[in-house]
Amino acid sequence: MNKMMVLLSVFNLLMLGIFAQTSNRFAVKSGHIEYKLTGNITGIKSVWFNDYGYNSYEETRVKRVTIMLGVKSESTEHKLVIITGTEVYHIDLLDKTGTKMKNEFSDLSQQLISQMTEDERKQMGKELLNSMGGNLVGTEKILGKTCDIVEVLGTKSWIYEGVTLKSEGKVMGIEANEIAVKFEENIHIPTSKFEVPKGIVIEDLTQITHDLMVGTYDENGDYIENEQKYGNDEEMDVAEVSYLFEDFKKVVLDFNPAGYTRGMILNQEGQHFALYMKGMNQMVTVIATSMENVDSQESEFSGFEEFTHHGRTMRYGLLEEDGTTSNALLIKYNNHDMYIILMALPANDKNTLLNWADGLDF
Known part of the structure; x- marks a missing residue:
């Protein structure tokens, strides 16, 4: 499992667990x-x-x-x-x-x-x-x-x-x-x-339930060794974003996608997350991650459209995970050595994500 998928998996686990609680x-x-x-x-x-x-x-x-x-x-x-x-x-x-x-x-x-x-x-x-x-x-x-x-x-x-x-x-x-x-x-x-x-x-049963939650057993209930699931430690490492969490909070607190309620803002695994919800099955997320986590995984975004919007390099495409489709807009910030990932679940249209991106000023 590569860096980008580890990042998104961490976020998905957090959100599923939070909704349950x-x-x-x-x-x-x-x-x-x-x-x-x-x-x-x-x-x-x-x-x-x-x-x-x-x-x-x-x-x-x-x-x-x-x-x-x-x-x-x-x-x-x-x-x-x-x-x-x-x-x-x-x-x-x-x-x-x-x-x-x-x-x-x-x-x-x-x-x-x-x-x-x-x-x-x-x-x-x-x-x-x-x-x-x-x-x-x-x-x-x-x-x-x-x-x-x-x-x-x-x-x-x-x-x-x-x-x-x-x-x-x-x-x-x-x-x-x-x-x-x-x-x-x-x-x-x-x-x-x-x-x-x-x-x-x-x-x-703490370790067993933890392993089940992070997917250390396959669909047949057979145990999967960490090396088999994730590969080596180098592949699992997710680089920390250098952009300050307090600065990230200031921006996302002023971000209000229409019809959504702001949820939580947190730093997890060295990344910054902000969650906005419409009901329990519609989410908009803003993720700040190091450029290294995206640029080192070009194959994951080979199908993404790359373009320039308001002078900034962006990528747009769909993400498929366990039968669920979301879409993502990746916004490159060279001056901060980071990408902002704007993700909608279920998938929204491209223009809506671009309009939301215009409301973010990092």
Whole structure:
């Protein structure tokens, strides 16, 4: 894998992980909720969280009833999920075993949200709901809290400041309902609440899940050695861009592609990234990378059109990755020894990218 593909793969992994995490943040700093569960799964659920959901503790004691081909079966479960920042523990309290995994994108997703204004966060939430085919159908009070009632994917949820206080759903004949019977908001929760209980045997799956995320297993589940996947270390190296990150931020903060909401601005792997979103499936990205990363990989851009626009050398073309088509405009800045890559996913038209490029002044 060459330098340019490493660069774009790093970015794609970041964005996919961030989107997966964005909906898990609360607008409530801390809380304790007790739920009653009914339907095919009956029992109780207890939830504690602080730091707006960055740390959480969720314990369930349930009896699960299933009917398969007319045969009824029942099972009892007592499980616990603890999230402490980037670490996620899934624990079976009946057999005293559990697993530990690392959430590669938790810090980045929190950074994404912290960089957005309140209006941008609300807009992003609406776009996320729309992208999932969801509808806001009304409001209702649960435990004295005014909740938005949201219908999405066959489930109706009553949501207060990002916290679900009630839900009703029936999928493939399985009914699952929960309602909060107690909710304490913005309370002190000791850090010890988010510690793994004593006597639990934990299997650390951190490296395995990391390898799966970066593609160290092929589609058949067979392990691929790093040398086979990436080649030698020299091929993997991505040169750092010399343009200052603070100067990059000043430019992209003034860049506003119409219809898109600004997401996050970050430096990763020595490159600068800025993300703009329209819903959860349309992205515009601005990437600042060293000229070395592009010029050393001419074959990757052999099909790109090269031209001059407003006195600056540019390249334009399509990028295909895992069945997804995006397009990219590469803008050469000799005075900064860098390229600005303006990329749209899904692919947009060339003139739109050129108009966006005119709004960037490095």
